[in-house]
Amino acid sequence: MPNSTTLPPPRRIGARGILRSLLATIAVMLIVSPAVVLAAPSLSLKSNAAIVVDQDSGETLYAKNADVVMPIASLTKLMTALVVVDARLPMDETLEISSEDVDREKNTHSRLTVGTKLTRGQMMLLALMSSENRAANALSRGYPGGRPAFLAQMNAKAKSLGMQSTYFADPAGLSSKSVSTARDLLRLVSAADSEDLIRDYTTRPETEVRVGKQQLTFISSNRMIRNSRDWDIGLQKTGFTNEAGRCLVMRATTLNRRVSMVFLNSFGTMTRFADAGRVRKHLELQGKGKGELSAPAITSASTKVQTPVKKTVKKPAKKPAREPAKKPAREPAKKPATKASTQPKKAKPKTKPAGESSS
Numbered sequence: 001m002p003n004s005t006t007l008p009p010p011r012r013i014g015a016r017g018i019l020r021s022l023l024a025t026i027a028v029m030l031i032v033s034p035a036v037v038l039a040a041p042s043l044s045l046k047s048n049a050a051i052v053v054d055q056d057s058g059e060t061l062y063a064k065n066a067d068v069v070m071p072i073a074s075l076t077k078l079m080t081a082l083v084v085v086d087a088r089l090p091m092d093e094t095l096e097i098s099s100e101d102v103d104r105e106k107n108t109h110s111r112l113t114v115g116t117k118l119t120r121g122q123m124m125l126l127a128l129m130s131s132e133n134r135a136a137n138a139l140s141r142g143y144p145g146g147r148p149a150f151l152a153q154m155n156a157k158a159k160s161l162g163m164q165s166t167y168f169a170d171p172a173g174l175s176s177k178s179v180s181t182a183r184d185l186l187r188l189v190s191a192a193d194s195e196d197l198i199r200d201y202t203t204r205p206e207t208e209v210r211v212g213k214q215q216l217t218f219i220s221s222n223r224m225i226r227n228s229r230d231w232d233i234g235l236q237k238t239g240f241t242n243e244a245g246r247c248l249v250m251r252a253t254t255l256n257r258r259v260s261m262v263f264l265n266s267f268g269t270m271t272r273f274a275d276a277g278r279v280r281k282h283l284e285l286q287g288k289g290k291g292e293l294s295a296p297a298i299t300s301a302s303t304k305v306q307t308p309v310k311k312t313v314k315k316p317a318k319k320p321a322r323e324p325a326k327k328p329a330r331e332p333a334k335k336p337a338t339k340a341s342t343q344p345k346k347a348k349p350k351t352k353p354a355g356e357s358s359s
Contacts, residue, residue, distance in 0.1 A: 043282040045275045048245065048265035051182040052279055055251065055258040062279070066182040069165050070265055073239030073247050074131045074221075075185060076173030078192045078202075081128055083153050084120070084139055085195050091121035093142070100147075101137035105174055106241065110134045111218075116211050126209070128201040130218040131238060133172040140171035147171070161187045176243040182262040189249050189260055193235045202235050222248070224273055230254055230280055238272075248272040254280050255287055 043052070049065035097116040112118075112126070112134045123139050126132035140150040154168040163184040169177035180188075192198045205226050206219040220226055221238045232253040239247035245265035252259065261279060266272040 043278065045263070045278055046266065046271050047263040047275050048267075049182045050261070050263045050275065051186060052262075053186060053260045055260055061259070061282075063182075065264075066262075067165070069179050069181055071176045071241060071244035072173060072178060072180045072185065072264065073241040073244035074133075074173040075180070075188075075237050075239040075247050075249055076168060076171065076178045077127050077131065077136050078188055078198070078237050078249070079154050079157060079168060080136050080139060080171045081124055081198050081201070082188075082192055082195070083143070083150060083157060084124055085197060086153075086157070087143065089120060089142070091119060091124075091197075093120050094118070095120055095123055095138045095142045097134050097138055098141070100141060101134040103133055103172075103174055108133055108174065111216055112211060118209060122209055124197075125201045125204070125207060126218055127172075128198065128237065129204050129207065129220050131221045132218070133174060136172040137170075158184075158188075161191055163187050173239055173244075174241065176241065182264055185249055185262045185264075186260055189235065189251055189262070193251050199235050202237055203233055222250075224250075224276065231276070246272050248276070250276065252276075255283050257283050257287075259283070 043062045045052075045062060045064060047064070049068055049070060050062060051060065051064070051066040052062040053060050094117050097112050097114055097118075099114055101112075102114065103110070110133060112132060118126075118135075120139065120142060123132075123135040123142075127136040127139065137147075140147045143150040143153070150171060151168060154171070155166075158166045158168065163180065166180040166184045166188075167178065169175040192202075203225060204220065206217060208215055208217050210216070222233075222236050224231060225233060225236065231250075234251045234253070236248070236250040236252070245267060246263075246269065247266065248261070248263045250261050252261075259279065261276060263272040263275050266275065
């Protein structure tokens with residue numbers, strides 16, 4: 001028979017042993033990977049397609065349906081402005097709104113009546129700031145070769161920027177055939193951000209222009225330009241059609257973080273702006289998380305886990321020990337002393353009711 005060794009019976013682990021093992025595991029997790037415990041909650045946005053990127057690091061903070069092709073509405077006007085700027089056409093040249101600039105597809109309203117004369121610079125300002133469709137159409141007609149040459153240049157520019165899933169069918173974005181993806185639009189935003197004039201025009205809160213005999217005030221289509229104090233917006237553009245939904249692209253700085261954001265096909269008038277607020281809240285929580293994570297890197301995380309355990313054990317042990325020790329000791333000591341020493345049996349029933357009532 002070969003020698004057989006008998007194994008000792010398994011040791012039973014009590015509640016204290018399990019608690020010690022759990023605390024030891026938590027301490028190791030804090031030391032090795034503190035981000036697992038203190039990480040900020042994940043970002044969740046409501047727009048049907050979105051992408052958020054840190055401009056400085058290039059890190060994608062969030063992506064949802066970022067490569068799905070869909071209509072982009074007036075976000076198209078950023079490419080319209082890029083083509084105008086690239087052509088180096090004189091901004092003080094006068095352009096006139098004609099019947100060709102009127103929207104016959106969706107019959108959108110415009111305060112720029114047929115015959116209105118503005119400079120190219122004013123037309124581009126209204127197209128970018130107030131999303132004026134007739135102004136965008138007039139810009140395309142004023143291009144050398146007219147609107148067909150302008151549209152060809154828009155699509156050529158898109159290809160040069162690497163926007164492989166993008167196509168422009170009109171200069172205003174009214175056509176549902178003008179399509180792109182959230183990821184492609186990041187490239188457009190980056191290119192537009194390199195032009196000082198486009199940054200200026202997209203971030204103006206309002207302007208006044210003379211239309212005929214009237215002095216009209218036009219305001220930004222982005223409420224964040226007019227009201228938000230939490231963002232330093234460097235470039236933005238809004239868009240809306242029934243097919244595209246509510247859209248927004250923006251490059252901005254908040255909480256010392258520079259981010260590029262694209263929100264497409266948002267439902268409701270406030271969803272795209274609320275999504276921007278959710279991004280800011282996420283960055284705020286992320287910043288707090290980084291502040292908390294810096295402490296365990298310097299001091300041992302195991303000490304932080306143990307100290308609250310010791311406090312919770314000591315506090316309940318001290319309080320019950322003092323209270324019962326003082327009350328029972330004084331009462332029986334004083335009362336029997338004042339009464340006759342010949343009645344020891346009567347002192348015992350007095351202590352029993354006291355003990356019963358306190359239990």
